[in-house]
Amino acid sequence: MNKNIEVRELGNKDFKVTWEYQERLFKEILDMKIKNRRENAGLETPNYFLFVEHPHVYTLGKSGDMSNLLLSEEQLKEKEATFYKINRGGDITYHGPGQIVGYPILDLDNFFTDIHKYLRFLEEMVILTLAEYGINATRSEGETGVWLDVGTPFARKICAMGVRASRWVTMHGFALNVNADLGYFDNIIPCGIKGKAVTSLHVELGKEKIDLEEVKEKLLKHFKALFEAELVAQNSEA
Numbered sequence: 284m285n286k287n288i289e290v291r292e293l294g295n296k297d298f299k300v301t302w303e304y305q306e307r308l309f310k311e312i313l314d315m316k317i318k319n320r321r322e323n324a325g326l327e328t329p330n331y332f333l334f335v336e337h338p339h340v341y342t343l344g345k346s347g348d349m350s351n352l353l354l355s356e357e358q359l360k361e362k363e364a365t366f367y368k369i370n371r372g373g374d375i376t377y378h379g380p381g382q383i384v385g386y387p388i389l390d391l392d393n394f395f396t397d398i399h400k401y402l403r404f405l406e407e408m409v410i411l412t413l414a415e416y417g418i419n420a421t422r423s424e425g426e427t428g429v430w431l432d433v434g435t436p437f438a439r440k441i442c443a444m445g446v447r448a449s450r451w452v453t454m455h456g457f458a459l460n461v462n463a464d465l466g467y468f469d470n471i472i473p474c475g476i477k478g479k480a481v482t483s484l485h486v487e488l489g490k491e492k493i494d495l496e497e498v499k500e501k502l503l504k505h506f507k508a509l510f511e512a513e514l515v516a517q518n519s520e521a
């Protein structure tokens with residue numbers, strides 16, 4: 284089992300370009316697994332963790348409802364936003380500046396073969412990170428992601444999640460609002476859940492801006508501990 288994970292910082296990158304890059308890495312791991320099975324090749328499968336910040340974009344999961352996008356094509360252009368229907372789970376969400384998006388592309392055969400445990404570990408990584416800022420974040424039963432004030436009229440989501448997995452290889456991941464412009468969430472029904480708000484770390488802390496790199500370091504620290512992994516940093520362009 285290979286528990287080394289290569290961390291790649293992609294910077295500010297177009298969603299479609301990044302999606303295609305994810306697909307290439309995802310296919311690389313799948314092809315190696317298939318070759319191992321057919322030829323007993325003994326190839327060690329790699330693992331990746333991509334950090335990226337996207338320009339304004341809305342994405343709809345494979346089982347999502349188009350009616351949860353409240354903008355026309357013309358209105359999307361006016362807001363300088365794009366839209367993609369993609370192959371992850373979940374409904375609609377927004378990505379944009381001030382948001383940390385993480386795409387772990389892992390062969391779970393290197394860790395554990397349990398997709399529910401995988402999602403809970405991603406949530407726990409975020410919960411532990413937010414706790415370092417004095418934020419009491421939790422899960423909401425039946426809803427993936429990370430929430431604040433669950434079970435109250437003030438429940439709000441701070442981190443969305445949606446993944447795809449095949450043969451225990453993962454792609455897509457999580458989006459944590461750190462310095463996000465929450466106005467862009469007004470143009471959708473986030474994750475298809477009506478009547479619940481969205482928030483951002485800078486709003487919760489009453490600050491104009493939070494250091495994104497500091498938050499990433501905390502996320503990786505908890506990710507490493509939860510997955511009992513070794514992280515290897517490598518800057519890379521998709």
